[in-house]
Every structure is written in C-alpha cells, then in structure tokens.
Amino acid sequence: MPSTTQQPARPRVVIVGAGFGGLMAARGLRHAPMDILxxxxxxxxxxxxxxxxxxxxxxxxxxxAPPVRKIMRRAANTRFELGDVTEIQLDHRAVTVCGPDGRTRQVPYDYLIVxxxxxxxxxxxDEWAAHLYPMKTLAHALRLREQILLAYEYAANCTDVAEQKRWMxxxxxxxxxxxxxxxxxLATLCEELRPEFDQIDPTCSRIVLIDALDELLTSFPETLRTHAKDRLRSLGVDIALGAKVTDVDTNGITITTKDGPSERIETHTAIWAAGVRASxxxxxxxxDAEVDGKGRVRVRPDCSxxxxxxxxxxxxxxxLDDLPGLCxxxxxxxxxxxxxLRRRVSGKSEPTAFAYRDLGTTATISGKDAIANVFGVKLHGLLGKLAWALVHIAFLVGWGNRAGVLVRWLFLGITRTRPERMIVTALDHRAPDPTSPDSTAPSTPSTHKRESNAGASR
Ligand SMILES: Cc1cc2nc3c(=O)[nH]c(=O)nc-3n(C[C@H](O)[C@H](O)[C@H](O)COP(=O)(O)OP(=O)(O)OC[C@H]3O[C@@H](n4cnc5c(N)ncnc54)[C@H](O)[C@@H]3O)c2cc1C
Incomplete structure (x- = not known):
C-alpha cells in the first residue's frame, strides 16, 4: 500500500554565481538534505x-575554466543551469533568470546565496571601454591575446615609424x-619573440605600467614592493605611479601626474586592470541594507x-569588515x-559570525621570480615563485587541470615555448589608420618589410 505520510519538502537553495564564493557554497551543501540550483x-x-x-x-x-557541470557532477542534490539572473524579488523569494534561449522565468527559493x-x-x-582591453573574463583574455600577437604582426609589416611604435x-x-x-x-614574451622576427626587434617594445596610487601592489609589504619594482624595471618595464588616466582613444592614452605635466602614450593596446565595481x-x-562606494552590499556578520x-x-x-576583493x-x-545552512536544516538556527583567516598573497613577476607574503613569511625570487606556484596549483579546481597547468609551466621553464599563440580570427583589415580624421577607419597593414626596427625604447 502506498504510504499516506507526506515527506516534508526539502528546502530549495538558489546560488547565483559559480565563481569562488558560489562554488564553495555549493560544495559545502552537496551532502545536505536540500535541493540546490x-x-x-x-x-x-x-x-x-x-x-x-x-x-x-x-x-x-x-x-x-573547467565546466561547472563537470565539477558538480557527483553532487546528487545539485543542478546547474546556464542563465543570467536579471532580478531578485526579495519579497516574493524568487529570482528572474534569462536562459540561453533568451526566455525569462521566475525561480523560487527558500534560501538564496548571491x-x-x-x-x-x-x-x-564608460566611453573609454571601446578603446580598452579589460581583463575580467575568459573572452577578455582571449581578445587581449589576439591583440598582443597581432600587434607584432602589424608592427613587422608597418612602414610608418610612428605607427610601428604604437603597435609595439x-x-x-x-x-x-x-x-x-x-x-x-609581456616583457618576457618580447624576449621570446626576438629570434622569430627579422623586421622588428620585439625587445624594443615599450611596456608602461600605470597607477593613480603612489605605490604598486599596495597589499604587499614594502620590501616586496621594492623588489617587484626593481625587477620590473630590470625587465624594461616603465613604471608610472601617481599617474591618473585622463583620456583614452584608439591611438593611445593620456596620463596626468599630480604635479607634473600630462603625458600622451601612443598605443593601440591599452589594457585595463584598474577598477572593479560589484555586480x-x-x-x-x-x-534594507547600505551599498558602499564600490557598489557592494553591506552584510551582517553571518553574511546575511x-x-x-x-x-x-x-x-x-x-x-563585510571591508575585506579585500580576493579569492x-x-x-x-x-x-x-x-x-x-547545514546547521539551520538540522534545527540549530542561531547564526554564527564569519571570521576571516588571512592566508596571505602572492604575485609573480617573471619566469623565475615572484613575491609571496604567506603566513607572515615574506619570500621573493625562486622561493617566492615556488610558493606562488604551490598556492595556485592548490587553488585550481580539478586534478586534471592541476596536472595540466603544472606540465605547461615545466614545459615553459625548460623550452621557453608558449604553445597558445594562435591568431584565430581571419584578417579583416582592422588595423586603425592613424591618418583617418576619426582614427577609426580601418586600413590594410603594409606588407613591406623593413630592415631595421622602429627603435621604440623600453
Ligand atoms: C584578472 C584577475 C586576477 C585576479 N587575481 C587574483 C589573485 O591573484 N588572488 C586573489 O586572491 N584574487 C584575485 N582576483 C580577484 C578574485 O578573482 C575575486 O576576488 C574572486 O573571483 C571573487 O569571487 P566571487 O565568487 O565573489 O566572484 P567571481 O569568482 O567573479 O564569480 C562570480 C560568478 O558569477 C557569475 N555571474 C555574475 N553575474 C551573474 C548574473 N547576473 N547571473 C548569473 N551569473 C552571474 C559570473 O559569471 C561568475 O562565474 C583576480 C581577479 C581578476 C579579474
């Protein structure tokens, strides 16, 4: 006989975002008696x-960038859906999702993690965006890769010295x-490209690192910042600190220092690794909450x-406590x-405050040099690089990806060969013509080969 006792419905949890926070939440709930979307x-x-x-x-x-479906494939209580969350109706406990077919639907929840x-x-x-190369998504990184590789091809075919310099x-x-x-x-890549070009010398490229603050890597201690600066300069990177970007167009950017004059940097590749704002x-x-200057919602001590x-x-x-935007x-x-949430479904409802454990930060500078401030220990050079590599391998998702990345790094270290150097979009005469009045009209780069390089300084 069928049972007449009705099972209580399991709580529905909706998680918006499968990045670092969302994925950890989903993994933490994979054995909970809940239905996770x-x-x-x-x-x-x-x-x-x-x-x-x-x-x-x-x-x-x-x-x-492993697929989320694969990462969560063993979590029987979790379903993944590709969709853009466009609205949250807190009073109705529902989110609006726009699916891959463009259709929207309401998804109800009992608990929501954003x-x-x-x-x-x-x-x-916002008008600058059209001329900049941001670095936030996989699409951005691939577009930038294409631009860097194309820049050298254009430079190698360029007869106009100023234009060649702009590409480099x-x-x-x-x-x-x-x-x-x-x-x-980029500086390391220039070295690696040098033997491959006879028309230009990629090591004559100019790489300028700009920041409005008076320091780089502000989250690191001074000794490591100084090391990073010295090392970058030895690689030929120009460092412009205390310099604000005041204008951006197709042919370059203008920076202005507090007490100095403006400087125009002629370039077709201006990369934006500056500000971010909350979703x-x-x-x-x-x-019922406050939004701070970075667009972040101020949450309670338990993250609610x-x-x-x-x-x-x-x-x-x-x-929460103004913690930095880090993984x-x-x-x-x-x-x-x-x-x-696991405690709540097991009847222990009192919230506990979140306590952050700072494990430190790392940043790499070149093939054999990185800085690391981990567990209060300051490292640089090869030791820093080792710490950096260990941290990144440990945080990557999936053993396959960890092994793959490790093999790539070893391969690069031994052979100095980057395997991912394909220009995949067909040439479409997209190089901007600097002589055009609005500088946006496309022109075909000349195929004339030059004997010498443009002499751009580093
Ligand atoms: C280039 C770069 C380098 C970085 N390097 C470091 C580093 O070395 N160390 C470090 O600690 N931190 C670093 N960070 C910062 C770190 O990546 C972030 O702090 C971290 O990813 C924040 O995690 P999150 O879960 O809040 O957001 P994310 O990891 O960004 O995840 C957000 C997810 O939400 C999805 N999403 C967004 N909007 C919607 C929507 N409307 N509907 C559906 N899905 C949506 C996105 O697709 C994404 O998958 C770096 C960031 C960048 C951009």
Missing amino acids: LLDRTNHHLFQPLLYQVATGILAPGEI AAGAQDTYFGH TFAIVGAGPTGVELAGQ PLAAALAT VPGHPEVFAIGDLAN EPAMQQGSHVAKT
Whole structure:
C-alpha cells in the first residue's frame, strides 16, 4: 500500500554565481538534505588569478575554466543551469533568470546565496571601454591575446615609424597583481619573440605600467614592493605611479601626474586592470541594507542581508569588515554560509559570525621570480615563485587541470615555448589608420618589410 505520510519538502537553495564564493557554497551543501540550483551566466568556473597566462599564450582557456557541470557532477542534490539572473524579488523569494534561449522565468527559493562577483568600471568614463582591453573574463583574455600577437604582426609589416611604435607599445592601467603580472609576462614574451622576427626587434617594445596610487601592489609589504619594482624595471618595464588616466582613444592614452605635466602614450593596446565595481545584483539586495562606494552590499556578520536572514551575499559583491576583493574571502564566506545552512536544516538556527583567516598573497613577476607574503613569511625570487606556484596549483579546481597547468609551466621553464599563440580570427583589415580624421577607419597593414626596427625604447 502506498504510504499516506507526506515527506516534508526539502528546502530549495538558489546560488547565483559559480565563481569562488558560489562554488564553495555549493560544495559545502552537496551532502545536505536540500535541493540546490546553481546558476551562472557562463558554463565554467573561472580561475581569474591565471587569466593573464591565457592572455599571454602560456595556458589554454580550458585549463583555468573547467565546466561547472563537470565539477558538480557527483553532487546528487545539485543542478546547474546556464542563465543570467536579471532580478531578485526579495519579497516574493524568487529570482528572474534569462536562459540561453533568451526566455525569462521566475525561480523560487527558500534560501538564496548571491555570489555574482564584480565587473569592470571605468571611473565614470564608460566611453573609454571601446578603446580598452579589460581583463575580467575568459573572452577578455582571449581578445587581449589576439591583440598582443597581432600587434607584432602589424608592427613587422608597418612602414610608418610612428605607427610601428604604437603597435609595439603596451599601456597597462592598474598596478595591482594583475597589472604587474601582465607587465612581467609581456616583457618576457618580447624576449621570446626576438629570434622569430627579422623586421622588428620585439625587445624594443615599450611596456608602461600605470597607477593613480603612489605605490604598486599596495597589499604587499614594502620590501616586496621594492623588489617587484626593481625587477620590473630590470625587465624594461616603465613604471608610472601617481599617474591618473585622463583620456583614452584608439591611438593611445593620456596620463596626468599630480604635479607634473600630462603625458600622451601612443598605443593601440591599452589594457585595463584598474577598477572593479560589484555586480548590479548587490543593489537589488539592498532594500534594507547600505551599498558602499564600490557598489557592494553591506552584510551582517553571518553574511546575511539585513532584513532577510534567508538571503546571503558573499565575495566581491558583499562588504563585510571591508575585506579585500580576493579569492580567499569569497571562498571562506562560501564555506561559512554552507555551514550556516547545514546547521539551520538540522534545527540549530542561531547564526554564527564569519571570521576571516588571512592566508596571505602572492604575485609573480617573471619566469623565475615572484613575491609571496604567506603566513607572515615574506619570500621573493625562486622561493617566492615556488610558493606562488604551490598556492595556485592548490587553488585550481580539478586534478586534471592541476596536472595540466603544472606540465605547461615545466614545459615553459625548460623550452621557453608558449604553445597558445594562435591568431584565430581571419584578417579583416582592422588595423586603425592613424591618418583617418576619426582614427577609426580601418586600413590594410603594409606588407613591406623593413630592415631595421622602429627603435621604440623600453
Ligand atoms: C584578472 C584577475 C586576477 C585576479 N587575481 C587574483 C589573485 O591573484 N588572488 C586573489 O586572491 N584574487 C584575485 N582576483 C580577484 C578574485 O578573482 C575575486 O576576488 C574572486 O573571483 C571573487 O569571487 P566571487 O565568487 O565573489 O566572484 P567571481 O569568482 O567573479 O564569480 C562570480 C560568478 O558569477 C557569475 N555571474 C555574475 N553575474 C551573474 C548574473 N547576473 N547571473 C548569473 N551569473 C552571474 C559570473 O559569471 C561568475 O562565474 C583576480 C581577479 C581578476 C579579474
């Protein structure tokens, strides 16, 4: 006889974002008696700290972006859906999701975890975006890789010295870990490209690292910052600190220092590794909460949203004790919220405060040099590089990816060969013509070969 006792419905948990915070929350709930729906607008979990290695041809995209479905395949209570969350209706306990077919639907929840991260911001100059290369998504990294590789092809075919110099100049805005790592890798790439070009000398490229602050890598102690600066300079990187970007166009950027004159940097490759702002979903959560200057929603000590104990905001879109926008706070908050929900379904409802454990930070400068401040120990050079590599391998998701990345690094260390150097889009005469009035009309780069290089300085 069929049983007449009705099973109580299992709580429905919706997690928005399968980045560092969302994935940790999902993993922490995989054995809980709950039905989890994990939503993301991309189908992969992106390991952003190694994006610059995709942009500079070291790693393949798949090595830092495993599919979420594969990661969660053994979690019987979890379903993944590709979709863009466009609205959150806190009063109705539902989110609006736009699916891959463009259709929207309402998804109800009992508990909601919002971990949608941050996006680029151009400090009120959205018009700059058209001329900049941001570094936030896999698509950005691949577009930048294409641009860097094309820049040398255009430069090699260029008869106009000023234009050739423009192609061989790279401006990186933002001297945090991403900017520093990109600058170091670009300088190393130039060395590696040198024997391959006879028309130009890639080591004559100009790489400029710019930041409005008076220091680079501000989250590191002074000794390590000084080491990073010295090392970058020895690689030929120009460092412009205390310099604000005041204009951007197709042919370059203008920077202005506090007491000095403006400088125009002629370049077709201006990379934006500067500001980020919380996902707009943070504001949707702020009916009873404050939003800070970076667009983050201020959460309660247990990561819940004020006025809504069933809703949690974690990672880059949440402000709890003004923690920095890094992987570790996002991951630890994801684990904490999962623990809170597990306790709630087992009848222990009192919230516990999140306590952050700072494990330290690392940044790489070149092939054999990195800085690391881990567990209070300051390392640089090869030891720093070892610490950096261990931390990154440990944090990558999946043993296959860890092994793949390790093999790539060993291969690069031994052979100095970057395997990911394909220009995949067909040439479409896209090089901007500097003589055109609006500088946006395309022209075909000349195929005339020059004997000497442009003599751009480093
Ligand atoms: C280039 C780069 C390098 C970095 N290097 C380091 C480093 O070396 N060390 C470090 O600690 N931190 C680093 N960070 C910062 C770190 O990556 C972030 O702090 C961390 O990813 C934050 O985790 P999160 O879960 O809040 O957001 P994310 O990891 O960004 O995840 C957000 C997820 O939400 C999804 N999403 C966004 N909006 C929606 C929506 N509306 N609907 C559905 N899905 C949505 C996104 O697709 C994404 O998968 C770096 C960041 C960048 C961009």
